[in-house]
Amino acid sequence: MPKLSPIAIAGKTAFDANCALCHGRNAAGTDKGPPLVHDIYNPGHHGDAAFLAAARRGVPQHHWPFGNMPAQPQVSGEDIASIVRYVRELQLANGIAYRPHRM
Numbered sequence: 001m002p003k004l005s006p007i008a009i010a011g012k013t014a015f016d017a018n019c020a021l022c023h024g025r026n027a028a029g030t031d032k033g034p035p036l037v038h039d040i041y042n043p044g045h046h047g048d049a050a051f052l053a054a055a056r057r058g059v060p061q062h063h064w065p066f067g068n069m070p071a072q073p074q075v076s077g078e079d080i081a082s083i084v085r086y087v088r089e090l091q092l093a094n095g096i097a098y099r100p101h102r103m
Helices: 006-018 048-057 077-093
Strands: none
Touching (some): 048 077
16 A cells, blocks of 8 residues: 555545445455546546546446446545545556546
8 A cells, every 4th residue: 555645544534435345445446346546547537527526426337337336425525535635646656647638
């Protein structure tokens, strides 16, 4: 586990309570949800606002064969922000950095 900032530590706690069941320990994915420590989720393809929108509104299945992600209304905006920070720090620790998305 990389050394995390205080905000990311709070994010890990919120992630473990709300996201890990599907997105896995350390955001590595499970058979229920995709890994968030994956280049497809680099900040140039899925910006921080995409994570906020996903938690608020849910997401129809599009990149992976896991089905739709339901909205997560129990997660506060502050917790979502710290979860995003946690995921971004995990991504950086695994060599996933911003790359512009080109279509």
